[in-house]
Amino acid sequence: MAQDLHLLTLTQIAASLRNGDFSACEITDLLLRRIEASDASLNAFITVTADQALATAKRADETRAAGKAGALNGLPLAHKDIFCTRDVLTSCGSHMLDNFVAPYDATVVERFANAGAVMLGKTNMDEFAMGSSNETSFFGPVHNPWDLERTPGGSSGGSSAAVAARLAPAATGTDTGGSIRQPAALTGTVGLKPTYGRVSRYGMIAFASSLDQAGVITRSAEDAALLLGVMAGFDARDSTCIDHPVPDYVAGLSTSLNGLRVGIVRQHFDAGLDGQTALAVKAALAVLEEQGAILSEVDLPNLDLSVPTYYVVAPAECSSNLSRFDGVRFGHRASDPKDLFDLYCRSRGEGFGAEVKRRIMTGTYVLSAGYYDAYYLKAQQVRQLIADDFRKAFADVDVIAGPTAPTPAFKLGDKTDDPITMYLNDIYTIGANLAGLPAISTPCGFVAGLPVGLHLVGPPWGEEALLRCAHQYQLQTDWHLACPEAYR
Amino acid sequence: MKPAWEVVIGLEVHTQLATRSKIFSGAATEYGAAPNTQACLVDLGYPGVLPVLNEEVVRMACKFGLAVNATVAERSVFARKNYFYPDLPKGYQISQYELPIVKHGELFIQGDDGSDKRIGITRAHLEEDAGKSIHEGLQQFSGIDLNRAGTPLLEIVSEPDLRSAKEAVAYMRKIHSIVRYLGISDGNMQEGSFRCDANVSVRPRGQDTLGTRAELKNLNSFRFVEKAINFEVQRQIELIEDGGTVVQETRLYDSDKDETRSMRSKEEANDYRYFPDPDLLPVEIEKSFIDSVRASLPELPDAKQQRFVNEYALKPDDADILTLSRALADYFEAAAAAGSASAQVVANWVLGDLAAALNRDGLEIENSRVTAADLAGLVDRIADDTISGKIAKEVFEIMWKRGGSESPTIPVPAGQLSLAGQIIKELDLEQISDTSAIEAVVDEVIAANPSQVADYQSGKEKLFGFFVGKVMQQTGGKANPGQVNAILKARLSK
Numbered sequence: 001m002a003q004d005l006h007l008l009t010l011t012q013i014a015a016s017l018r019n020g021d022f023s024a025c026e027i028t029d030l031l032l033r034r035i036e037a038s039d040a041s042l043n044a045f046i047t048v049t050a051d052q053a054l055a056t057a058k059r060a061d062e063t064r065a066a067g068k069a070g071a072l073n074g075l076p077l078a079h080k081d082i083f084c085t086r087d088v089l090t091s092c093g094s095h096m097l098d099n100f101v102a103p104y105d106a107t108v109v110e111r112f113a114n115a116g117a118v119m120l121g122k123t124n125m126d127e128f129a130m131g132s133s134n135e136t137s138f139f140g141p142v143h144n145p146w147d148l149e150r151t152p153g154g155s156s157g158g159s160s161a162a163v164a165a166r167l168a169p170a171a172t173g174t175d176t177g178g179s180i181r182q183p184a185a186l187t188g189t190v191g192l193k194p195t196y197g198r199v200s201r202y203g204m205i206a207f208a209s210s211l212d213q214a215g216v217i218t219r220s221a222e223d224a225a226l227l228l229g230v231m232a233g234f235d236a237r238d239s240t241c242i243d244h245p246v247p248d249y250v251a252g253l254s255t256s257l258n259g260l261r262v263g264i265v266r267q268h269f270d271a272g273l274d275g276q277t278a279l280a281v282k283a284a285l286a287v288l289e290e291q292g293a294i295l296s297e298v299d300l301p302n303l304d305l306s307v308p309t310y311y312v313v314a315p316a317e318c319s320s321n322l323s324r325f326d327g328v329r330f331g332h333r334a335s336d337p338k339d340l341f342d343l344y345c346r347s348r349g350e351g352f353g354a355e356v357k358r359r360i361m362t363g364t365y366v367l368s369a370g371y372y373d374a375y376y377l378k379a380q381q382v383r384q385l386i387a388d389d390f391r392k393a394f395a396d397v398d399v400i401a402g403p404t405a406p407t408p409a410f411k412l413g414d415k416t417d418d419p420i421t422m423y424l425n426d427i428y429t430i431g432a433n434l435a436g437l438p439a440i441s442t443p444c445g446f447v448a449g450l451p452v453g454l455h456l457v458g459p460p461w462g463e464e465a466l467l468r469c470a471h472q473y474q475l476q477t478d479w480h481l482a483c484p485e486a487y488r
Numbered sequence: 489m490k491p492a493w494e495v496v497i498g499l500e501v502h503t504q505l506a507t508r509s510k511i512f513s514g515a516a517t518e519y520g521a522a523p524n525t526q527a528c529l530v531d532l533g534y535p536g537v538l539p540v541l542n543e544e545v546v547r548m549a550c551k552f553g554l555a556v557n558a559t560v561a562e563r564s565v566f567a568r569k570n571y572f573y574p575d576l577p578k579g580y581q582i583s584q585y586e587l588p589i590v591k592h593g594e595l596f597i598q599g600d601d602g603s604d605k606r607i608g609i610t611r612a613h614l615e616e617d618a619g620k621s622i623h624e625g626l627q628q629f630s631g632i633d634l635n636r637a638g639t640p641l642l643e644i645v646s647e648p649d650l651r652s653a654k655e656a657v658a659y660m661r662k663i664h665s666i667v668r669y670l671g672i673s674d675g676n677m678q679e680g681s682f683r684c685d686a687n688v689s690v691r692p693r694g695q696d697t698l699g700t701r702a703e704l705k706n707l708n709s710f711r712f713v714e715k716a717i718n719f720e721v722q723r724q725i726e727l728i729e730d731g732g733t734v735v736q737e738t739r740l741y742d743s744d745k746d747e748t749r750s751m752r753s754k755e756e757a758n759d760y761r762y763f764p765d766p767d768l769l770p771v772e773i774e775k776s777f778i779d780s781v782r783a784s785l786p787e788l789p790d791a792k793q794q795r796f797v798n799e800y801a802l803k804p805d806d807a808d809i810l811t812l813s814r815a816l817a818d819y820f821e822a823a824a825a826a827g828s829a830s831a832q833v834v835a836n837w838v839l840g841d842l843a844a845a846l847n848r849d850g851l852e853i854e855n856s857r858v859t860a861a862d863l864a865g866l867v868d869r870i871a872d873d874t875i876s877g878k879i880a881k882e883v884f885e886i887m888w889k890r891g892g893s894e895s896p897t898i899p900v901p902a903g904q905l906s907l908a909g910q911i912i913k914e915l916d917l918e919q920i921s922d923t924s925a926i927e928a929v930v931d932e933v934i935a936a937n938p939s940q941v942a943d944y945q946s947g948k949e950k951l952f953g954f955f956v957g958k959v960m961q962q963t964g965g966k967a968n969p970g971q972v973n974a975i976l977k978a979r980l981s982k
Contacts (some may be wrong), residue, residue: 058736083536084535084536090535090536092535097535100535102534102535102536103529103534104529104534106536107577201538202536202537202538203536203537204536205536206535206536206767207533207768208766209767210766214972236540237538237540238538238540239538239539239540239541239767239768239769240538240766240767240768240769272912316763317766319761320568320570320579320580320763322579323532323570323572323578323580324534324535324577324578324579325535326572326574326579326630327579328577329532329533329632330534330535331532331535340574344572364761365762367570367761367762368759368761369761370757372761372763376763
């Protein structure tokens, strides 16, 4: 057995398992040992489900022996701790839920399990997915495998760090304003956020319902295609999940980029973007052009409004979504409450961290009588303008390309005192959430030894083009294969 | 002189829709289950769960909208009403706010002046019910039962068109009758399936602007609606006449003390921070759906009342009462069809002895111990002079005690005795219509009471009843009353 199984992608592991090169138990065991060895310094996992993983792997090997292997049979992966997993702690990165053992599986978890995947554990995240650096987690920040003093991005920072450090070949994530793509960019991994409604939100603890979408962090576009094919599709338990056919995403990867119209957003290359990152992204665009893609400029005139719009809509929804955490039925409950009011105030006061409270208060304010029209309603109108901008742009191009994040990974603690600067980290990613569009980040270079990402956005249901574009780019480049030295 | 004050009332009627499962989950809605046994993860507001709209609820709201001549909205939107309460699991109630499913309806009641009065229905919207807090028997704690959480409600809001407690009750009864006709609610007020809030204000007669209103909460019987409004009207008038002002507030009616008292003022009212629920898509209703619902509508109370007057020549007031409930109307029609007596006589029996017996035993018409066919059989025996009305009352009581036939609405086949017929035969209750037999008894009575005969013949005509009584006594009440009267008159005048 080779010593570097952990370097294999999901697709490669699947082929090896089919060939009988090694068993699901062997790869699972190896990854669990890697997690045990490395996670003390990374803090990527909140829960490691070792016994359950080994039992599932054993069943997967038996199923394979019986000739009944599912699409993901024996493939190890991790779930962001925002997805409910039956009988396993589902904390959402919060003290509020640090005692919450979910009584059911999220649809995403269920579909992966039914396809035979092996869950290694639950990954760390910003509290209730609110953050861009993984520093708001009750379980402490996650460290970037490329530089332990730096952030792996957020909110799916545990997932991105685990995949970058080769502790798991893939992990689920959720993306409300860039929470899959920004961490992927900052850790040199691939992050896919599907079209809103492509993947069921059932069992995914809600942050901002109209923006949240489940996706994956992987090491190749091919792996993302494999996983999307399993997690996508209609679910009657989510009214916003759309009954739209699920194509064979893997089969669609091999078509060349010849003639693909790639739009470059004029506004993306302005003052806010780090110069070195801009160069890396421009080099990546040149690679696409060499492969036959036709580059042109597109205009998204309202893009500068996306961050303020997002920070009205998302907190508004979160203020309501998080009302259920009241200490009455589940989660943290203050001890010895004097009365109902005291129970509410202290349970929530103790259970939620500062960033969550800031957003609940912002959201409560923008929905209040007298402010609703000026903030919430206005933000919804601007959101429509932003969506219209994208729609117009997609009349002329198939994919919009640009940087995923304005800078490479910043140091932990650098932006925690300045929420606005932190919020601006999502400036390139938020538009896709506001407009409900699919988007992917793929590694496209390094700046001072830190990975940066190329961001591709597609029209609704445009995942195939995004995955193909990223895959064809990865055939020409090896940025996505780079592994931080300590984890080789 | 007209009173100086005009009363203005608008009602918000909350009616529980009779679906099998909840409005946004698959949990059952049955009443009376053990606490928290009919609440699934969605009803409990667990992290990660999502609501999915029950289509039947939309159909029922549509039915109501069409029945009150309203507009069924092509597009309606569920919103979140945010507030904290232990029996509100999500911290918000899913309701409809700016875009309700039904708007601009109307119905007609009998106004205080006796004429038909139009009452506008502003809107009717769908929402989920909350759970129930239990404060008794748990020492210093309160319990939460979430069985009711997520039960579908239709909230029907009237225009402030009602001018008295009596009109308010008439309106509420009409809504009650309509929802039961439509089969969209059981209308059970004891179980809380049908309750209302009343917005009450007063103003000097002739003034256009409305007075400040108080909202009376959770009135769960017709009687309480009337009493609560009357109390509140009196309170407001006295307050103003004493130089005070009415404050806008929510008040609770205490039926034990028959008074309303303040729950919270406008200043203490919640800011509900309504916004469209991002977990649910707007409800879009196609015309074909509305057409299919329209085709399924039953005959409604007003139309049925009109038909009863035209088809059965009933007194309008009787037709009104008979059509208040679909079951009662059906009973009447079955009885009228099963017999050959006049429909008005059947109506008299239904509204008289039958209603009294139901009331006495606390039964609904559906559980009547005398079936429509059996009642028809009885009324027919009066019509064909087999028994008198008085004996019929006895037969009815016996029928009531014995309970009904197996096929409640099918007339007794020709040649067979109806239940009434059997009882009459068994107990030998058939009327004596044989003239010579009655003459013989009359003669006996006259012979036995010479002094009364003398008094009668000297002008004390009131004694006639005495003779009738004696004859009836001797015949066990079975003598044909008409014949008894005629024969006595003839004999006494000799």
